[in-house]
Amino acid sequence: MSMDQANGTEAHVQVAVRARPLNQREIDLKSPIIVAIHGSQIFIDKSQDKHHTPKTFSYDFCFDSTHLNNSSYASQEFIFNKLGLEIVKHAFEGYNACIFAYGQTGSGKSYTMMGSHNDRGIIPRLCQSMFDRIENELKQDINHDMDIESIDNEKIHDILSLKFASTYRVEVSYFEIYNEKVRDLLNPNNNHHALKVRENKILGPYVDGLSQLVVTSYLVISFVEEYRFHVEINVETSDLIRELCVL
Known part of the structure; x- marks a missing residue:
């Protein structure tokens, strides 16, 4: 968009x-x-x-x-600057934002979206950019608070304090759609029965019962990505896995 x-x-x-x-x-x-x-x-x-x-x-x-x-x-960085930065901006403006990678096996979807440790893809860069933006926003709030403290009028002080008080809450979910079934990649114990996709009048489509982990830094998200990888390689199946993963 x-x-x-x-x-x-x-x-x-x-x-x-x-x-x-x-x-x-x-x-x-x-x-x-x-x-x-x-x-x-x-x-x-x-x-x-x-x-x-x-x-x-x-x-x-x-x-x-x-x-x-x-x-x-x-490069990975060039593609993120063209696609990912705008997604982060839209998200902070209150718009739903999504990047969806599609292509045949071996076309480079995983590399483009996730990348490697030495050459990160869109998702790691997007998460890092999001937390950098949060940090900058909070720093600006602190500077505003310092200016507000010099205001003597109590009523104006309270109004401005409320205006510039920002809080952020970041949650991460990771699931896959395989054979039309939704599987929670962050909580394997949650997969004894198929998770249902439902519709909320305000929030829109969501997965009922899906794990939502509160994260406070990009480092935590990187641990989540590593955990997801270990969950995936421990799944035993005789079929070639063709799934849609959503973070």
């Missing part, structure tokens, strides 16, 4: 496409790169014929991550 739309009555889902580099199997097979990105357009050309017209698709954002040494290479 764009800034202008967030302040108005209309909004639309913005779509971003990221082209990943070739994996080792594709390199071994000497597979050609058939994707080219120019601005907000992506060109796909499967033919080696110079006279063949490539297929062209337009999106809100197109990120080229095919070659690390390219001047146009879209």
Whole structure:
């Protein structure tokens, strides 16, 4: 959702496409790169014929991550600055905000969203940015409080103190949707029966009975992410797991 739309009555889902580099199997097979990105357009050309017209698709954002040494290479930080920072801003303005990654197996969804310890993805950067924003807001409140203390009028003092008093509460949930069943990744004991998705007139859709952990820093969220990873690798299944995870 764009800034202008967030302040108005209309909004639309913005779509971003990221082209990943070739994996080792594709390199071994000497597979050609058939994707080219120019601005907000992506060109796909499967033919080696110079006279063949490539297929062209337009999106809100197109990120080229095919070659690390390219001047146009879209890094994890670059993608977050383009997509994640606006999400954080909308959230503090009171709007629901969501980033949804979609693609086939091996397309780079997990890397883009979560990343690695040395190259964090959108979600870790977003969480860090959110707590940085909270810290800055609280510092501003402290500065306002110091100015307010110099006001003699008791009534005005009380009004201004109330206006600049900010409190923040951050909760985190982590669940997956697999075979149309919702599973709580933060509380495996909560999965003896399928969790239900319900509708609240004020809050909108929610998962009934889902664990909601209060977190006070990004460090706590990073521990939650590590715990979720250990829960996932301990799940035994004979089928190839294809699930939707939501943090």
